[in-house]
Amino acid sequence: MASDQDFSLLLTALAPFLAAFVAPLVVRFVGRYAGWVLGIVPAAIFIYLAGLTGFVSDVRPLAAAYPWADGFEFSFYLDGLSLVFGLLISGIGTFIVIYSGGYLAGHPHLGRFMSFILMFMGSMMGLVMSDSVITLFVFWELTSITSFLLIGFDHARQASRRAAMQALVITGGGGLALLAGLILLGYTAGSWNVSDMLNAPGLFEGDAAGLYLPILLLVLAGAFTKSAQVPFHFWLPNAMEAPTPVSAYLHSATMVKAGVYLLARLHPVLGDTVEWNTILPVFGGVTLLTGSILALRQTDMKQMLAYTTMGSLGMLVMLIGVGTEAAMLGAILFLIAHSFYKGGLFMIVGTLDHETGTRDITRLSGLFSKMPVSGVSAILAAVAMAGFLFTVGFYGKEEIYKIITSGNPMDVLVVLVAIVGNALMLVVGVAIAVKPFFGPAIETPLSPHEGPPSLIVGSLILGILGIGGGLMVVEFGDYFAIPAAQAMLGETIEGHLHSLLDFAYLNWALLTLSAITWGLGLFVFFFLDQTRALLRRVAEVWRWGPDQGFDQAMFGLLRGSARVTHFLHHGRLELYLILIFVLLAAATIGPLYGPPILADLAAFFTGTESQALYPLMWFGLSELTFYEWAIILIALLGLLAVVIGRTRLVAIVSLGIQGFAVALIFMLFGAPDLSFTQFMVETLSVVILALVMTRLHLDQRDSRVLEEVVRDGGIAVLAGLGMTMAILSVLSHPLDLRLSEFFEQTSVAVAHGHNIVNVILVDYRALDTLGEISVVMTAGIAILALIRIRTGGPKLGIGVPKKAGTGGSSRKSASARKSASTRSKSRAKSGKATA
Amino acid sequence: MEHALAALCGVFFTVSIYMLLSRSLIRMLLGITILGNGVNLMIFTVGRLTREVPPIVPDGLVQPATDIANPLPQALILTAIVIGFALFSFLLVLTYRAYEELDADNTDTMRLAEPENPPSPPLSY
Numbered sequence: 001m002a003s004d005q006d007f008s009l010l011l012t013a014l015a016p017f018l019a020a021f022v023a024p025l026v027v028r029f030v031g032r033y034a035g036w037v038l039g040i041v042p043a044a045i046f047i048y049l050a051g052l053t054g055f056v057s058d059v060r061p062l063a064a065a066y067p068w069a070d071g072f073e074f075s076f077y078l079d080g081l082s083l084v085f086g087l088l089i090s091g092i093g094t095f096i097v098i099y100s101g102g103y104l105a106g107h108p109h110l111g112r113f114m115s116f117i118l119m120f121m122g123s124m125m126g127l128v129m130s131d132s133v134i135t136l137f138v139f140w141e142l143t144s145i146t147s148f149l150l151i152g153f154d155h156a157r158q159a160s161r162r163a164a165m166q167a168l169v170i171t172g173g174g175g176l177a178l179l180a181g182l183i184l185l186g187y188t189a190g191s192w193n194v195s196d197m198l199n200a201p202g203l204f205e206g207d208a209a210g211l212y213l214p215i216l217l218l219v220l221a222g223a224f225t226k227s228a229q230v231p232f233h234f235w236l237p238n239a240m241e242a243p244t245p246v247s248a249y250l251h252s253a254t255m256v257k258a259g260v261y262l263l264a265r266l267h268p269v270l271g272d273t274v275e276w277n278t279i280l281p282v283f284g285g286v287t288l289l290t291g292s293i294l295a296l297r298q299t300d301m302k303q304m305l306a307y308t309t310m311g312s313l314g315m316l317v318m319l320i321g322v323g324t325e326a327a328m329l330g331a332i333l334f335l336i337a338h339s340f341y342k343g344g345l346f347m348i349v350g351t352l353d354h355e356t357g358t359r360d361i362t363r364l365s366g367l368f369s370k371m372p373v374s375g376v377s378a379i380l381a382a383v384a385m386a387g388f389l390f391t392v393g394f395y396g397k398e399e400i401y402k403i404i405t406s407g408n409p410m411d412v413l414v415v416l417v418a419i420v421g422n423a424l425m426l427v428v429g430v431a432i433a434v435k436p437f438f439g440p441a442i443e444t445p446l447s448p449h450e451g452p453p454s455l456i457v458g459s460l461i462l463g464i465l466g467i468g469g470g471l472m473v474v475e476f477g478d479y480f481a482i483p484a485a486q487a488m489l490g491e492t493i494e495g496h497l498h499s500l501l502d503f504a505y506l507n508w509a510l511l512t513l514s515a516i517t518w519g520l521g522l523f524v525f526f527f528l529d530q531t532r533a534l535l536r537r538v539a540e541v542w543r544w545g546p547d548q549g550f551d552q553a554m555f556g557l558l559r560g561s562a563r564v565t566h567f568l569h570h571g572r573l574e575l576y577l578i579l580i581f582v583l584l585a586a587a588t589i590g591p592l593y594g595p596p597i598l599a600d601l602a603a604f605f606t607g608t609e610s611q612a613l614y615p616l617m618w619f620g621l622s623e624l625t626f627y628e629w630a631i632i633l634i635a636l637l638g639l640l641a642v643v644i645g646r647t648r649l650v651a652i653v654s655l656g657i658q659g660f661a662v663a664l665i666f667m668l669f670g671a672p673d674l675s676f677t678q679f680m681v682e683t684l685s686v687v688i689l690a691l692v693m694t695r696l697h698l699d700q701r702d703s704r705v706l707e708e709v710v711r712d713g714g715i716a717v718l719a720g721l722g723m724t725m726a727i728l729s730v731l732s733h734p735l736d737l738r739l740s741e742f743f744e745q746t747s748v749a750v751a752h753g754h755n756i757v758n759v760i761l762v763d764y765r766a767l768d769t770l771g772e773i774s775v776v777m778t779a780g781i782a783i784l785a786l787i788r789i790r791t792g793g794p795k796l797g798i799g800v801p802k803k804a805g806t807g808g809s810s811r812k813s814a815s816a817r818k819s820a821s822t823r824s825k826s827r828a829k830s831g832k833a834t835a
Numbered sequence: 836m837e838h839a840l841a842a843l844c845g846v847f848f849t850v851s852i853y854m855l856l857s858r859s860l861i862r863m864l865l866g867i868t869i870l871g872n873g874v875n876l877m878i879f880t881v882g883r884l885t886r887e888v889p890p891i892v893p894d895g896l897v898q899p900a901t902d903i904a905n906p907l908p909q910a911l912i913l914t915a916i917v918i919g920f921a922l923f924s925f926l927l928v929l930t931y932r933a934y935e936e937l938d939a940d941n942t943d944t945m946r947l948a949e950p951e952n953p954p955s956p957p958l959s960y
Contacts, residue, residue, distance in 0.1 A: 672889050
């Protein structure tokens with residue numbers, strides 16, 4: 001069913017996983033060139049996808065499906081939106097793999113790192129190309145797990161472990177909500193494939209209308225946690241504990257955009273409703289403002305970038321929430337531009353950190369002459385980030401500002417928020433391009449020099465792409481942005497991107513808005529230090545945030561589980577046993593007599609006849625002979641004496657009485673073998689008990705107070721009654737004797753033994769008997785060990801041993817016991833021999 | 836007559852459970868022994884009773900001539916008795932050693948594995 005083309009589509013998701021398997025080996029063999037070698041895999045994927053560009057954007061989406069479980073299939077789908085994401089993932093991934101090779105050169109776990117990164121890449125490729133929502137979810141969770149592994153890569157540091165755990169808990173929790181949402185969506189649509197949902201208009205009309213809001217909220221919970229929207233944003237800045245290539249790749253360019261991707265993908269299915277157009281812009285706008293303001297507070301350049309990433313994700317969510325043609329086109333252009341410059345800026349910051357030993361923006365200055373290539377890359381990235389003329393970001397910004405032309409007050413507000421957010425993010429971009437590279441040179445922990453090619457090539461090329469894409473905006477739009485925006489919108493879009501040089505289409509009003517953005521941004525930039533100081537003072541007053549709340553929640557979970565464990569595992573044996581026996585009584589009495597007794601009570605109160613309790617009354621007592629009666633009486637007497645016996649002699653003797661009574665019962669009802677064994681075992685038990693009891697003192701009386709006697713007695717009587725009833729119930733059904741008859745008929749003919757019981761033991765169930773002997777032997781060894789541990793082994797160190805040096809006679813009794821066990825076993829065999 | 840033995844089994848269970856619920860180790864040990872006897876008796880009873888005819892094929896015959904006692908429960912019980920004895924011996928020595936080391940035969944005072952106030956879990960990552 002899958003043609004060659006289809007299989008290669010699957011391979012794009014599979015190849016990185018295969019590469020991940022061999023990555024540690026590759027690192028071992030080629031050492032410092034591992035990045036360049038492994039980079040071939042994402043580069044090949046990129047080239048393959050690039051070759052499909054015209055085909056996908058002009059002709060039709062590609063699809064491939066492979067059967068999986070019953071009713072499910074791994075179905076893949078490549079349209080304009082998937083293609084843009086796929087190209088970004090594989091393209092930036094190529095540079096990241098190369099960069100990692102240089103950044104972690106000589107690290108003992110480079111192989112492991114490469115493996116994680118490639119696994120992540122495969123998960124991400126699978127995620128953006130999934131058609132089935134189940135497949136999508138599987139890859140979605142894989143990205144969470146690989147992200148966990150990568151953030152916690154430096155697992156010796158507690159901050160890393162905390163950040164990794166936090167990311168996993170937040171995104172994993174969102175993932176669970178997403179799963180519920182996707183399953184509901186799949187049932188509503190009657191298909192697991194997104195492509196089918198897109199072609200099912202009016203999905204939420206009629207009966208399914210009530211399901212829309214739950215599905216939307218569940219899906220949003222997944223997308224918002226993944227894409228770090230307020231109030232789930234805090235894991236993203238903390239994730240900067242990861243090595244810089246991870247921050248550049250997962251936490252700016254790709255993984256955090258998975259939530260945005262999901263929203264974009266499902267917009268044609270779930271979008272264009274009041275809920276969608278309200279919830280998304282509100283959360284997105286708040287996230288944009290929060291992120292871009294908090295970014296100014298930081299001096300660690302990675303933290304600054306992390307907060308602007310969060311702001312950018314807010315911007316994207318906000319635009320998808322608006323959901324118009326301009327918003328979608330603006331969103332995709334912004335997303336592409338952001339991936340270029342943010343990936344590049346992270347790599348530059350990593351290089352600065354790597355070569356100078358610090359990434360504190362206040363401690364770096366005047367490095368341009370020492371690190372010219374990084375400086376140029378940083379300027380290119382900052383220009384793109386600011387959205388200056390002729391960049392991809394510029395055209396994205398123009399499209400965003402075009403939303404205002406609708407005149408809707410909500411849209412005006414969105415554009416105002418976008419202007420402020422853009423301006424503040426511009427500040428960060430310009431600061432990172434200017435502060436470390438220009439001005440007077442200052443001392444840094446390491447003597448600075450330009451990084452090796454692997455560290456600078458990626459950021460340079462991404463910087464050039466951010467500008468170059470803008471210079472060829474018409475082609476760029478036709479091939480990438482517009483097909484993707486169409487997929488997001490679910491409608492056809494006329495190409496309307498025109499080069500800035502095409503003066504006929506120049507919109508002076510929008511250009512003015514851009515100019516306001518730049519002006520505002522540059523204004524804040526010149527007062528950056530003052531702004532930062534102001535924000536820090538605010539932060540000192542307002543200490544509490546969701547990050548601290550996370551700690552409280554996690555610690556609360558630990559404390560709560562400790563409390564629950566302590567409540568259930570209280571360490572009081574008799575309470576555990578009470579629970580067991582109460583349940584035994586309930587389980588035996590309940591099903592047998594519960595409903596009839598309830599009916600009986602009901603009948604009593606309603607005054608009708610009842611007949612539920614009659615089976616209790618009949619024991620067939622008259623069938624017994626007088627000597628059988630006598631033996632039962634002896635057993636009862638023995639049992640009574642065990643309960644009330646106060647001295648050890650009474651206890652031992654009464655134990656023997658009930659045991660012998662049982663042996664006599666066996667004897668009377670045709671079981672001489674059982675009877676012999678029982679006699680022997682009871683005799684031995686009494687002898688051994690008597691031996692040990694001379695060293696043990698039995699409390700003169702039961703320590704239980706009256707309430708406990710009543711409680712325990714009540715439970716015991718109920719459970720005993722229940723067992724009796726269960727036996728009576730069994731007896732009221734016919735017995736299946738097929739197996740017994742088989743043994744009776746074949747015992748002599750096949751096994752040549754006349755004593756059927758012994759034949760069963762040593763022939764038909766010989767392996768069981770072997771197991772039984774093993775149990776007895778093991779018990780004997782364990783007894784021996786228990787007794788010897790005192791003389792040979794170390795002290796337990798608890799309590800004071802009561803009497804020392806009593807080992808001799810105990811050991812004797814143990815060996816007596818052991819030989820006794822063996823004897824009782826050999827009897828079964830001799831029984832057969834004599835028969 | 837099965838019914839009378841069913842009632843006797845109930846008494847065995849009652850007594851053994853009552854003994855098991857006492858906190859004294861020796862009494863619990865007695866309870867376990869009685870429980871074993873009760874279970875054996877139960878298996879014996881539900882396999883139906885036949886008076887005085889053991890499941891043995893007389894010499895010279897290939898199959899039993901008359902109705903004999905059901906051999907299957909007997910085989911099961913025979914195994915159970917021996918294993919029950921092994922368990923009894925082991926528990927007895929365990930009790931004895933616990934009594935020696937801890938100077939206590941009350942389960943409430945044996946809290947080494949599950950202490951009264953367990954340490955709280957470490958609150959860190």
